[in-house]
Amino acid sequence: MLNLTYEFKLKPTAKQVAIFEDWLEQCRRVYNYALAERKDWFKSRSCQINACSIRSEYIIPADTPRPTYASQCNALTAYRKTSDALQSVQSQVLQQTLKRLEKAFVSMWEQNHGFPRFKKAGNMRSFVFPQLGVNPVHDRGVKLPKIGLVKFHQSRSIPDGARVKQARIVRRVSGWYVMLILQWEVSIPSILPHGEGLGIDVGLTNFIATSNGLLVKRQRFFIDAQRKLKLLQQRVSRKQLGSNNWKRASEKVAKLHEYIANSRKDWHWKLADQICQDAGTIFVEDLNLVGLSKAMLGKHCLDAGWGQFFTILEQACFKRGVYFQKVSAHKTSQICPNCGVETGKKQLSERVHSCSNCGYTTDRDVAAAQVVLIRGLAAVGHTVKMLGEDKFVGIPATQESSPL
Known part of the structure; x- marks a missing residue:
């Protein structure tokens, strides 16, 4: 199986740009809320037993489990029912935001990276569609869930037999881009030393x-x-x-x-x-x-x-x-x-x-x-x-x- 990433520059309409910006802001708020929940849980466990902190206290019951990706996804599903702003965002996009936070904590534990930081307004620059429909790329555009067909500049053609598995929308100063992850069900022989x-x-x-x-x-x-x-x-x-x-x-x-x-x-x-x-x-x-x-x-x-x-x-x-x-x-x-x-x-x-x-x-x-x-x-x-x-x-x- 072979995975490759093709990058194209999008040509969205003004309405689609407004949707992209709103979704990035909602993803940023979900990321910061989930990070604050995890940070408060860790700080509540760092207090000494026989002394109180002078600065602040985090009163969380001792039997409260550590927030994880699964538990926060369940909480997000329940909270989306009460929030119109979150309901406008595709559910899997928000779940991928929580998965990004989970990867940040795994990198902190396993690779000695720093503690994840809160994201300021405008710092969230991408969101991911983990699943797309059948044949999402056609007519020099990509069909995104809950957004529709978004035109892009097709600098190269999609190879025959390749399936589009994921799409990442990225905001840069030069415009909006889409990164399509293509997958082939082929076995590629390893290259041996030669020549x-x-x-x-x-x-x-x-x-x-x-x-x-x-x-x-x-x-x-x-x-x-x-x-x-x-x-x-x-x-x-x-x-x-x-x-x-x-x-x-x-x-x-x-x-x-x-x-x-x-x-x-x-x-x-x-x-x-x-x-x-x-x-x-x-x-x-x-x-x-x-x-x-x-x-x-x-x-x-x-x-x-x-x-x-x-x-x-x-x-x-x-x-x-x-x-x-x-x-x-x-x-x-x-x-x-x-x-x-x-x-x-x-x-x-x-x-x-x-x-x-x-x-x-x-x-x-x-x-x-x-x-x-x-x-x-x-x-x-x-x-x-x-x-x-x-x-x-x-x-x-x-x-x-x-x-x-």
């Missing part, structure tokens, strides 16, 4: 360096627009909060952020397609992206967007039948790819790798990419050919068991 192998190392000076010597400079999308962004944000701060001038100035800031994100994503896609043309197997570093984003150069790491690039590269490899795998990034810049000897930690100013053991010299990023390739080849059993093997020798047979 020529390519190792990729990412960095801030060079966005990528490949094992065959390709160096691509990093594009500074956010840094180049930072001066204009600062000017627009200053104009927002000088407007009265909530006024029409404040909304127009905030919209300009949002448009600039969206332009930066779209430019970065477009560049990542073009670079990924270029890389996949010459290789049958690609290996990249398995980096701790969260830790890098919190380091001293975190702003530059986020501007580079390595995580998004790896996701896009994996998708491009899947479409082109290229094998993709992540390998350990431990000490890739401290090992000689020619002899396997650890050369020690290099300073950021050292841009050349020179091995004192075998005399192999090359760019430090290219050497790291070659180490990534060697580790990947060792992981898949050396079943593919090294791309650009005329440029470096690779680890000899006596070094194949070394922990690279």
